[in-house]
Amino acid sequence: MARRNAFYAQSGGVTAVINASAAGVIETARRHRTRIGKVYAGRNGIIGARTEDLIDTGKESPAAIRALKHTPAGAFGSCRYKLKGLEESRAQYERLIEVFRAHDIGYFFYNGGNDSADTCLKVSQIAEKLGYPLQAIHVPKTVDNDLAVTDNCPGFGSVAKYVATSMREAAFDVASMAKTSTKLFVLEVMGRHAGWITAAVGMADDADTPIPLVLLFPEIAFDEAAFLAQVDAKIRAHGYCCVGVSEGLSNAGGGLLAEAGTKDAFGHAQLGGVGPLIAKLCKDRLGAKYHWAVADYLQRAARHLASKTDVEQSYAVGRAAVEMALAGGNAVMPAIARVADRPYRWKIVEAPLASVANVEKKLPRDFISRDGYGITQKARAYLAPLMKGEAPPPYKDGLPRYVRLKNVAVPRKLASDFKV
């Protein structure tokens, strides 16, 4: 079989471990040099393909690629840029194929969430229509854990570990202060429509370390009176209360409680601010002295507290993507299948992209306690193994040492300039 080049790009919000997937792709490709020539990365994601701004990952040392395993965020740059339907955006898809053809790209690895899975599928379709031989493989990634088919998403386990740890630590702090000061602590977490991260906050509380905790899921319409009753009861019983709230908390009408007002390129509202809003509400209605935290990017970039399971799975989906491509796969995604809970065992399976693209997997109702403010044993059994194990980065002078790649550009081959 002819040797062809590969293209890899990172898409959407980055995670603490997406670079581990990049390492999985690149290191595996390097072990198959007879089949895969160069691995080019898109500078700032798919935009790099459209503008023919490719990065030659071959210029990076083995040590630098290895260091991606412990470096957060997107080493080649990501982007929020959504391609529309095949007919609507035909010129753009054709441009991608033009660039791929110019650089003899035979393998397209796209590392992202459900929007990206859709783009990956469409790239595969347009290539086929145009008679351009291409194998398009989606590499799953999203802190929101809302991808279909896969049991969990690389990126989620580390955020889960971060928010649960942070809430546990903050709860110890509040408990210390509650006698004369702070009685309420509110932590706002990510997860627009799906409450997976909110559920992970619930893991802060366990049999060894009970914490009076109230969770506000995006799947459960906010009921002010019922919520305040929960908080009030917990403060009365324990002297303090902790609240984990999803940025996407909505009222019964479906309206977001807090919206910054701006929208991203996908048309999603940019959220933030429901944490302080909830804290203020408790202060006004219950008189509770409060503190609040909004972790924002800190939660998804916290490579220092990554889950070992998550790092391993992130690498594994990158490696599997290359192996699937070499085995002839196209329009597929390596998904994680859970074999057993205790002890946790998992394997990689091949999922057709059509079943993943644009589908949003919400938190099942039976993961949420009947009253709507906590998690069930079923949720705990699901979440626990994903957060398990530590995989700290190397430290230098007290700080994590993360790698920055050289990101050397591939010489352009196309004369035409393409406007993004």
Next chain:
Amino acid sequence: MARRNAFYAQSGGVTAVINASAAGVIETARRHRTRIGKVYAGRNGIIGARTEDLIDTGKESPAAIRALKHTPAGAFGSCRYKLKGLEESRAQYERLIEVFRAHDIGYFFYNGGNDSADTCLKVSQIAEKLGYPLQAIHVPKTVDNDLAVTDNCPGFGSVAKYVATSMREAAFDVASMAKTSTKLFVLEVMGRHAGWITAAVGMADDADTPIPLVLLFPEIAFDEAAFLAQVDAKIRAHGYCCVGVSEGLSNAGGGLLAEAGTKDAFGHAQLGGVGPLIAKLCKDRLGAKYHWAVADYLQRAARHLASKTDVEQSYAVGRAAVEMALAGGNAVMPAIARVADRPYRWKIVEAPLASVANVEKKLPRDFISRDGYGITQKARAYLAPLMKGEAPPPYKDGLPRYVRLKNVAVPRKLASDFKV
């Protein structure tokens, strides 16, 4: 010499390592059983002494006390409660002595910041006036690092490590997203009047990992136009900009930029919200898409990322406090003296409380760069060793395992009930 009991209490905002000081006090006292009988802790700080709500630390196993070294926050509860002048609050000071007399307390260890140092000094003075033999030793603690005489405060090094790590990680995230999305990231940090924590954010940026960073110190009056010019220049040059802002940022008139409006028991305003305010300002004036985070309690409770140096020093001041008491010290505080920067060496020295009480040590101007938005090499040389080394807690099922003590109450000896 007669064997007498000891009283230990935690005061004010807790830290990731104040319990390591408690361990230092208790373990050292246990090694001197011929001189120190029981170690009683105040439940919720000094309030526990006034209400005769004492905890018998002798009921805790050696393993539990050892576990305090890796457990954040105040294991016995803290409080925000300030005693006023000796004459003004004479009845309250006399009540303390009454309780101490009832329980044969000969040693008073008070673990707090500069307000607490003042209280500790006054307790020593009233005991002397009343002819009650007592040795009052202050054990330094504060994330703000604003205590006088001591080179640095236990608690600060860990917050410094946390905010620098968090900013570095977030900067990697923003750099990934900047092409099409977030161009500005704002992290709000603690430090009401002193910019030590803000300066620590500056450590995220170093020769290995340059980051376009702008710092807003509480010591430097906010100049909107000059600040926006800084941010604008960095976004133009690097595609993105990170901002570390102190909760206590003030304008030229000395007014706080953001104030929650409530005040704590010391009359300090409860702050929070300058981070989003600064982010919004940049959006409105520069059009920069932004994200912001307010770490709040997360930064001071983050035992999972504690500095090893800080843990060791926290333990050491606890141990030294007991040793100073046994050597006859009174109205003193074990302070940390820096012997050398590179390699870092430090020792404990005895500081008279009168030189510590109520003095606030601000960030020296020569730690701040000339333009007011960064840190100098002098600041780096000071900060680096304090953040150095990792001291992770034990993990169980993916989460830090922190200890909760039994906190068994000591039977009351006084009939009279005292109203706080």
